[in-house]
Amino acid sequence: MSKMLEGETATVARWRVLATWLSSHRIVFDNAVLLTVGPVVAAALGFAFWWIAARSFSPEQVGLATATLSAMNMIVLTASFSLTTTMMGLPLRRMDEALGLIAAASVFSVGSAISLWCVALLLGKTFDLELYVNLGGIETWLLITFGIVLMVLGDLADGVLTGYDRNVLRMVREVVLPVFRLALLAVLVFAIASGHSFQSLIMVGIAAELLSVGLVAVWVVKNGARWARPDFSRLKALMPLTSAHHILNLTAIGANVVMPLLVAEMLSPAYAASFYPAWMMLQIALFAPVGACMALYAIGSAEPERVAERIGLSFFVSLVLSAAAALFLIVSLDFILSLLNPLYPAIAGPALKFVGFGAIGLTIKHHYIAVMRLESRMMRATPMLALGFVTEIGGAALGAHLGGSTGFIVGWLAGVSIIALLMLPAVLNASLFPRWIGSRKTLPAA
Secondary structure, three states: OHHHHHHHHHHHHHHHHHHHHHHHOHHHHHHHHHHHHHHHHHHHHHHHHHHHHHHHOOHHHHHHHHHHHHHHHHHHHHHOOOHHHHHHOOOHHHOOOHHHHHHHHHHHHHHHHHHHHHHHHHHHHHHOOHHHHHHOOHHHHHHHHHHHHHHHHHHHHHHHHHHOOOHHHHHHHHHHHHHHHHHHHHHHHHHOOOOOOHHHHHHHHHHHHHHHHHHHHHHHHHOOOOOOOOOHHHHHHHHHHHHHHHHHHHHHHHHHHHHHHHHHHHOOHHHHHHHHHHHHHHHHHHHHHHHHHHHHHHHHOOOHHHHHHHHHHHHHHHHHHHHHHHHHHHHHHHHHHHHHOOOHHHHHOOOHHHHHHHHHHHHHHHHHHHHHHHOOOHHHHHHHHHHHHHHHHHHHHHHHHHHHHHHHHHHHHHHHHHHHHHHHHHHHHHOOOOOOOOOOOOOOOO
16 A cells, blocks of 8 residues: 555656646747747638638639749748848847838848749749749739738738737737638639639738738837838848848748649649648648747747757657647548548549658758757758758659659658658757656757
8 A cells, every 4th residue: 555655656746847847848838839829720711711712613723823822932931031030039129220120121022022023934934834824914923923022021020020029919910811811712702603713812812911911010000110211231230140041941941832833833733732731731730840949949049058958848749749640641631632622532642641741850850940040050051951952842853753643742751751860860969858758968969
């Protein structure tokens, strides 16, 4: 009896230690939740959006819409020059020149976005790309130009809100945007019973972006902020840091952004329509790891002595969630696709359900990026991330060329896995696993 009581007492003590330890890391969870809840809710509403689209538009039209959005997102990612990430890491509330810096960043990003879109149109015409052929006339080009400008400003606004420690408002914007988009699509489908084109889906998204950016602008004006003279000298001084972040972001997430466009070009718009929901669910599975990594970067400088332990916590939890997501997609993807459109499972084929295993490799990659940011080694990480971009895109493209849709998935998973294995030692060396799993001793730096 006494041994039993001692065992129970020891168990209670372990749970108390665990509870105390988790409480000590509450700041990580709080920031991760604020940076994750908005995208998760937005993704759920986005899934409802694409469900209505799949029921109201043909697979070809939906596929062209996802490819167009992929192209727009890639332009925004490139044109923003990762100023969003830079703003997140700046103490904007304590900077006298913050408004001038934000104005300069806005002008720079918008100008870059318009220029890149013109280059993209030229490339599309030169190589007779599938998307360019179906894009339409100058009206569609101008509409997309306006949409890209709005997306750049919205993306920059998210970084500024985090820099001002207004993550709640950022979360609100991230939720309001898909609500507007879903409502506008419902009105469109109700008002026009047939004859939908993929340009309609793009128009709905742009209108929703306009409304959400407008809400942020109203909040800014109500809080007394005004347009300031662009401080390009301050922006120029930040360019070395911004460039390091930008190269890191392009090589890290560029493959994720461009993948739907690659699918439409190398396989077919119809396959892109069935691929996109699976890709969305994969990104949802990554929201928690990405949110945790963003929180680590945002709070890491405040308590550098605890960074290793917090990386270990984030890494372990993220791996568990990623594995669960992979198993979920294997079991349920065909059923989910059939809910969207009865044609989608046959179009997708049997291999698409395994795309969730990529979440494990991508979780390792995002934590590798967090480690490199925290250790101010972004430029040193660039070759590894560039190699990762090449292996992901190259593996997917080569697989599609050799084996169609099945080869595409196999090639992409191979590329993700290879680069994840190369990044894993740096993550392990920079982290201290949770005390209830591993050693309390700090591991040597990578």
